[in-house]
Every structure is written in C-alpha cells, then in structure tokens.
Amino acid sequence: MKTAIIGFPRIGKDRELKFFTEEYFKGKLSEELLVKNAAVLKNQDLKIVANSGVDFIPSNDFSFYDNALDAAALLNIIPKRYSELGLSTLGTYFAMARGYQGEKGDVKALPMKKWFNTNYHYIVPEIADDTEIKLAGTKIFDDYNQAKQLGIKSVPTMVGPFTLLSLAIYTGSKKADSFVNSAVNAYKQIFKKLSDIGAEWIQIDEPFLVTDLAVEQIELFKSIYTQLLAEKNGLKIKLQTYFGDIRDVYSDVNSLEFDGVGLDFIEGRKSLELIEKHGFSDEKILFAGVLNGKNIWRNNYKNTLSILEKIKSVIKAEIVISTSCSLLHVPYTVESEGKLGDEYKAQLSFAVEKLGELEQLSKLSEVADYEKEKAFKDNESLIALREKYQNPEVKRRVENIPQSEFTRLPAFEEREKIQKKALCLPLFPTTTIGSFPQTAEVKSNRARFKKGEIPAEEYKDNVKKMIKRIIEKQEELGFDVLVHGEYERNDMVEHFGENLDGFIFTSKAWVQSYGTRCVKPPIIWSDISRKQPITVEYSAYAQSLTNKPVKGMLTGPVTIFNWSFPREDISARDSVMQIALAIREEVLDLEEAGIKVIQVDEAALKEKLPIRREDWHKLYLDWAIPAFRLVHSGVKAQTQIHTHMCYSEFNDIIKDIDNMDADVISFEASRSNLKIIDALHDANFKTQVGPGVYDIHSPRIPDKDELVSALHRILKGDRVKVQKLWVNPDCGLKTRGESETFESLTNLVNAARQLREEYKGENS
Ligand code: GLN
Ligand code: ZN
Numbered sequence: 001m002k003t004a005i006i007g008f009p010r011i012g013k014d015r016e017l018k019f020f021t022e023e024y025f026k027g028k029l030s031e032e033l034l035v036k037n038a039a040v041l042k043n044q045d046l047k048i049v050a051n052s053g054v055d056f057i058p059s060n061d062f063s064f065y066d067n068a069l070d071a072a073a074l075l076n077i078i079p080k081r082y083s084e085l086g087l088s089t090l091g092t093y094f095a096m097a098r099g100y101q102g103e104k105g106d107v108k109a110l111p112m113k114k115w116f117n118t119n120y121h122y123i124v125p126e127i128a129d130d131t132e133i134k135l136a137g138t139k140i141f142d143d144y145n146q147a148k149q150l151g152i153k154s155v156p157t158m159v160g161p162f163t164l165l166s167l168a169i170y171t172g173s174k175k176a177d178s179f180v181n182s183a184v185n186a187y188k189q190i191f192k193k194l195s196d197i198g199a200e201w202i203q204i205d206e207p208f209l210v211t212d213l214a215v216e217q218i219e220l221f222k223s224i225y226t227q228l229l230a231e232k233n234g235l236k237i238k239l240q241t242y243f244g245d246i247r248d249v250y251s252d253v254n255s256l257e258f259d260g261v262g263l264d265f266i267e268g269r270k271s272l273e274l275i276e277k278h279g280f281s282d283e284k285i286l287f288a289g290v291l292n293g294k295n296i297w298r299n300n301y302k303n304t305l306s307i308l309e310k311i312k313s314v315i316k317a318e319i320v321i322s323t324s325c326s327l328l329h330v331p332y333t334v335e336s337e338g339k340l341g342d343e344y345k346a347q348l349s350f351a352v353e354k355l356g357e358l359e360q361l362s363k364l365s366e367v368a369d370y371e372k373e374k375a376f377k378d379n380e381s382l383i384a385l386r387e388k389y390q391n392p393e394v395k396r397r398v399e400n401i402p403q404s405e406f407t408r409l410p411a412f413e414e415r416e417k418i419q420k421k422a423l424c425l426p427l428f429p430t431t432t433i434g435s436f437p438q439t440a441e442v443k444s445n446r447a448r449f450k451k452g453e454i455p456a457e458e459y460k461d462n463v464k465k466m467i468k469r470i471i472e473k474q475e476e477l478g479f480d481v482l483v484h485g486e487y488e489r490n491d492m493v494e495h496f497g498e499n500l501d502g503f504i505f506t507s508k509a510w511v512q513s514y515g516t517r518c519v520k521p522p523i524i525w526s527d528i529s530r531k532q533p534i535t536v537e538y539s540a541y542a543q544s545l546t547n548k549p550v551k552g553m554l555t556g557p558v559t560i561f562n563w564s565f566p567r568e569d570i571s572a573r574d575s576v577m578q579i580a581l582a583i584r585e586e587v588l589d590l591e592e593a594g595i596k597v598i599q600v601d602e603a604a605l606k607e608k609l610p611i612r613r614e615d616w617h618k619l620y621l622d623w624a625i626p627a628f629r630l631v632h633s634g635v636k637a638q639t640q641i642h643t644h645m646c647y648s649e650f651n652d653i654i655k656d657i658d659n660m661d662a663d664v665i666s667f668e669a670s671r672s673n674l675k676i677i678d679a680l681h682d683a684n685f686k687t688q689v690g691p692g693v694y695d696i697h698s699p700r701i702p703d704k705d706e707l708v709s710a711l712h713r714i715l716k717g718d719r720v721k722v723q724k725l726w727v728n729p730d731c732g733l734k735t736r737g738e739s740e741t742f743e744s745l746t747n748l749v750n751a752a753r754q755l756r757e758e759y760k761g762e763n764s
Pocket of ligand 1: 734
C-alpha cells in the first residue's frame with residue numbers, strides 16, 4: 001500500500017521558525033531574510049519526508065503563522081483595516097495575526113481560536129459584505145515549485161472553502177452562502193494554476209465536516225463541491241477530513257466527484273461503520289487515517305493492520321495508509337531526546353518516527369502472513385512492555401473516592417458572604433491571571449540551573465528575589481489580589497508534571513500552539529500521584545511579603561491531562577481523577593500554609609470537549625466537572641477558589657462551568673465579542689467573573705478609556721452584577737515584555753478605580 005501524511009511540523013527540529021520569526025518581529029531580521037530562512041527550513045522538511053519513502057508528500061503545509069490565515073490571505077479575505085495600513089504582503093499578514101501598533105496605525109489582531117479539539121490555534125477569518133474573495137496570492141504555487149526544484153512532486157494542501165466559510169466571522173448582513181460563487185471561482189483558479197505547473201493532486205482540508213452539521217450546512221457543502229468538482233482542471237482532488245468521522249455527509253462525499261477521500265479512523269469513531277454500511281466508491285482512493293497523528297506512542301501494528309484488513313474486506317477501492325491528522329500536533333523527532341533513557345525512547349514516535357512506521361506498515365500490509373515478520377514481532381514485544389508501567393495503588397485510590405468529596409460545603413451563596421467579610425476586597429477587585437513576563441533574567445536563571453551552572457539554593461534565591469520585586473510592583477500598581485509571578489515555571493503543565501509521579505519529560509519535544517508559541521507537553525507514562533508539595537514554598541514566601549492576599553496558583557487536573565500526551569490504555573477519566581487527587585493534596589497544603597485565595601487554572605477544559613454534542617456529557621463533562629470539584633471540595637468556606645479559562649467559547653456549557661462551583665472565574669473576552677456576557681446573564685451564572693478586559697496575546701497597550709468602556713459594556717443592562725465583577729487581563733502575562741505589561745496594568749488599575757468612583761454608592 002502507498003503512504004501519505006497530511007502535514008508535517010513546520011517549526012523545525014530546534015524551533016528554528018520561532019527564533020527567526022521572533023527576530024523579524026523585533027525588527028532584527030529583514031523580511032527578505034525571514035523568507036529565505038523559511039525556505040531553508042521547508043527544504044529540510046521536504047527532504048526528510050521524501051527520503052522516508054512517503055508517497056504523498058504535502059507542500060504548503062508550512063505556514064508563517066497559521067494555515068487558516070494563509071488560506072484567507074490567498075483568497076483576499078483581508079479586512080480593510082489591515083490592507084489600509086499599507087504594509088508589505090507579509091506585513092499585512094502578520095498584522096492580522098498579531099495586531100499592529102506603529103507609525104502606520106493601531107489595529108488589534110483578528111480573534112484566535114482553538115483548532116477543533118487541539119491545542120493549536122487558528123486565526124479566525126473575517127468577511128465583510130464587500131469582501132471580494134479572489135485569488136490574491138502565490139504561496140501555494142511557490143511552495144509547490146520549491147518542492148519541485150528538489151525533484152519532489154508534492155501534494156499542495158490548503159484549508160477548503162467549506163471549512164473556511166464556516167469558521168469565518170461575518171461582520172455585515174451577508175453570510176457564507178453569499179460568498180460561495182466567488183470562493184468556488186477562486187479555488188477553480190487555484191486548481192488550474194496548480195495543474196499548469198505540474199501538480200497531480202491537491203489536498204483540501206475540510207475538518208469542519210466532522211462537526212454536527214445542520215441541514216443548511218450540509219447544503220452549503222454540497223453546493224460548494226458540486227460546483228467546484230465540475231471543473232477540476234485536470235487536477236485530482238483529495239478531500240481530507242480529520243478529528244472525527246463525517247457521518248452527516250458521508251453519502252454525499254461518496255457520490256461527489258472527489259478523487260481521494262481522507263478519513264480518520266482514530267478519532268472517527270464511526271468511520272469504519274460508515275464504509276461498512278454505505279460502501280466506498282471504487283473510483284476513489286481511500287486515504288485511511290490509521291496512524292495517530294496526535295499522540296506520541298509507537299503504533300500498535302497488530303491493531304493497525306487489523307483495521308486495515310477490515311477496511312480492505314469491505315471496499316474495493318485503492319487504500320493509502322495515512323496519519324489520522326497533520327503531524328503538526330506532535331513533536332519533531334525522538335532523536336533529539338538525548339536525556340531520555342532508551343527504554344522510554346523505544347516507546348515513542350514523533351513526526352519523523354511516524355514516517356518510518358508508515359513505511360513499515362506499508363511493507364507489512366503487503367505480506368500475507370505479516371505476523372511472522374521481524375518488524376511485526378519486534379513491535380509486539382515493545383507493546384507488551386507497557387503492561388509494566390502501571391501503579392495499582394493509585395488505581396485503587398481512584399476507585400475508592402468517597403462520593404461526598406465531589407461537593408464543596410457550604411454552598412456558594414453562603415461562602416460568598418463569608419469570603420466578602422474575610423477578604424475585605426473593594427468593588428471591582430483587580431488581579432492578574434498568574435504569570436508575569438518571563439524576562440531574560442527569569443529564563444537565564446532557569447537555564448543555568450538546568451545546565452547545572454548554579455546550585456539549587458542560588459536558583460531559589462533568585463526566584464525569591466524576583467517574587468519580592470513583583471509583589472512590590474503589584475502593590476505599587478495598586479492590585480487587590482496579588483500573584484507570585486510564576487517565575488519558577490517554564491510552563492503551567494510541565495511544572496506540575498515534573499513534580500508528580502507518573503509523568504516523563506522531553507527536552508525538545510515542542511509542539512506549535514499559536515504563531516511562534518510552542519508548548520512541550522509532558523507524557524503520561526504511568527498512573528499519577530503527588531510526590532511532594534509543589535508550589536507551597538514560593539506561595540507562602542510571596543504571602544509573607546504583603547498584607548494583601550496572594551493567590552496560590554495551580555493547574556487543574558483536566559488541563560494537566562489535556563495538555564499532556566495521554567496513555568492510550570488508561571482511560572481519560574481515570575488519569576484525570578488521579579491528577580485531581582494529587583492537586584487536591586496541594587490545595588489543602590496551600591490553605592494550611594495560610595494562602596487565602598487559590599486559583600486552579602482549567603485553561604484547557606473547553607478544548608477537549610468532544611466535537612459532537614451527543615458525546616459532551618457522556619464522554620467528558622460527566623467526569624471532568626466532578627474532577628474539578630474534587631480538587632477544591634476540602635477547603636474552608638473562607639478560602640476563595642478561583643479558576644481561569646482561556647477562551648470564552650463556553651456559552652453552550654455555561655451551566656457545567658457554573659457547576660465547577662468555583663468562587664471566581666476569569667476568562668478571555670477581549671478578542672472575541674461579548675456574547676459570553678449575555679450568556680452568563682441568561683444562565684443566571686452564580687460564580688463571580690473576571691472577563692479579561694484586554695488581550696495579552698498581542699503586544700498592543702490598551703489605554704484607560706478603552707478598558708473603562710470594556711467594563712461598561714460588561715456591566716450594561718446589569719448583564720454582570722456590579723458586586724460580581726473582577727478586573728483582570730484575559731490570560732497570564734508570561735509571553736509579554738515587562739514595560740508594555742506594566743503600562744497596560746497601570747491603565748487597568750486606573751480603569752477599575754474610575755469605575756469604583758462611578759459606582760461609589762454600591763457596597764461591595
Ligand atoms: N496561571 C497561568 C498564567 O498566568 C494561566 C495560563 C493560561 O491560562 N494559559 O500563565
Ligand atoms: Zn489563559
């Protein structure tokens with residue numbers, strides 16, 4: 001069988017893309033050199049993929065920031081406020097991604113959202129009534145030609161019209177269907193040009209097809225593709241889906257004139273059933289996504305080959321072995337993990353290793369009794385070793401959690417009164433989400449400690465000095481609830497993982513999160529428990545420096561889990577409950593150490609909400625919300641529990657969020673519109689809220705008036721009660737610079753002060 005991948009990581013083995021792009025952002029690298037560096041990187045990746053023997057090699061999977069933004073830019077979906085800045089093409093592109101503040105103007109970035117159920121973020125395209133969708137760029141052709149120069153006949157990839165139009169925001173009265181014709185024409189032109197320069201295939205990514213589709217959406221899909229496929233201009237069209245199954249349109253896809261269809265057999269729970277039930281057209285090629293593109297474990301050949309056999313037994317069409325999604329979601333190569341022992345490394349497979357697995361699977365799939373092959377047997381013994389990595393004692397604890405520990409007493413309303421008295425906070429209390437900028441000093445302290453250049457004591461002293469400085473700074477700025485700054489943390493998940501039993505760590509296994517930001521998820525290797533207190537020392541130290549409450553800062557169990565690579569043979573629920581028990585111990589230790597406010601971040605709670613609504617509760621919320629409650633149910637009434645969530649796209653699960661039973665929740669609300677605020681009102685949300693009043697993902701500094709009006713908008717029509725509103729940025733500040741941060745925070749505290757003046761009569 002032939003093999004295919006859907007996309008390859010583009011950040012480079014050592015995150016080269018990040019480093020040179022950031023140099024460009026700082027004005028230290030010219031646009032010309034940026035483009036040159038990117039070309040070198042692309043060539044490296046193309047060669048690796050080609051040399052591994054993959055048959056369908058993608059191109060244009062590279063992106064300077066995001067593929068959805070690439071598609072929007074290629075199709076001229078560029079809001080006027082960006083094009084009017086008069087920047088270069090790439091400059092305009094980055095202005096949409098990151099905002100622009102400079103001599104040519106001041107515009108915010110476009111909203112950024114999570115890409116389906118991943119921790120990758122895409123830039124939301126914005127379409128106005130007068131947006132003219134047309135072919136307006138060359139990137140997809142340039143990238144094809146670049147591969148061609150290496151002698152590689154690649155498959156150019158791009159986000160498809162259905163997904164793009166479905167994810168876009170429409171600012172005027174026109175909606176997606178008004179743009180079908182122009183989008184179809186633009187894609188046809190792309191087909192034509194690609195076929196002119198020699199391409200045989202194009203891969204069109206349509207992950208939106210795995211979501212619950214309404215009748216109009218199905219019509220939209222059909223109308224786009226009936227028109228588009230009528231004129232393929234000699235090109236073969238591969239419809240690529242991932243992150244689930246396409247049950248709502250399977251028959252339509254089957255009868256439309258696609259030349260290839262990519263289905264996900266890992267997350268697509270019904271994919272197999274769909275082809276069994278409805279067949280698969282003989283004229284198409286099935287790209288069978290059987291190799292997990294999201295997880296990092298060596299593939300279980302026995303399982304995969306048996307899925308392939310099942311597929312083979314029901315369809316006659318040609319089958320190509322593929323990854324389940326782009327390899328963008330896994331790190332580059334296990335090779336870079338010099339520090340990990342061989343026993344660990346043997347079990348892992350990152351992007352480069354997955355190419356090798358595809359090659360082996362392809363060979364095995366061609367021999368009748370593959371079970372006798374060495375590659376197969378080696379794999380079988382490797383998988384068998386996983387039995388050893390378990391901890392029965394931890395498993396028992398999870399089985400025996402008393403039901404009462406899932407409910408905090410007294411109830412919210414009573415606690416709210418008790419905490420008002422105990423904490424003496426003003427109206428519109430100000431706080432931040434936890435981290436302060438990771439300055440060069442912060443990073444070098446950590447790097448030197450890790451390299452063994454400074455002893456633990458010196459490292460800790462340095463962290464404490466930074467804590468002291470930032471506590472003083474927050475007092476000077478006038479914050480009400482302070483934080484210690486998270487200087488000891490590289491990453492909010494890694495830091496906890498490192499202090500829990502059951503995780504292992506990589507040193508270079510970076511995965512792109514958004515733009516140049518990468519994360520290094522820990523790996524859940526076994527059953528999880530807490531080794532020792534994790535945050536108590538620094539939190540208690542910070543609290544000893546001030547009379548104001550300092551928030552203890554923890555990451556919640558669902559987020560730790562969601563931002564780690566999970567085991568495939570321990571259930572998500574069980575892993576999360578294990579982590580919840582560990583974090584619960586930490587919460588109780590913090591309280592014991594005199595910490596009065598504890599924030600348990602569940603930044604990623606929404607992220608792993610199953611894509612299909614019928615799965616939300618059964619497969620996720622029914623244990624994810626109780627896990628959070630388990631974390632904090634043991635504290636006293638006076639202790640105020642905060643939580644934080646990135647992205648406020650939780651309108652649909654607002655009751656579940658309230659059911660987490662936290663006392664205060666902060667979340668992003670500045671980049672997206674304020675719909676969430678209405679939803680809070682409608683749901684009669686009890687938890688106090690801090691809807692972020694400015695966007696920390698961009699270097700732009702909001703002025704006081706802008707923040708005051710954001711607060712007014714939130715309060716308008718009593719949507720949020722004056723007594724329930726907190727004032728804070730929308731996320732942690734660690735990715736920002738200090739000077740811009742302090743300026744923004746000064747404006748934020750002043751905005752809160754102005755509001756207190758306005759609402760003087762109200763008691764807190
Ligand atoms: N407390 C974390 C921080 O401030 C939260 C980060 C996040 O939500 N992603 O960095
Ligand atoms: Zn956040």
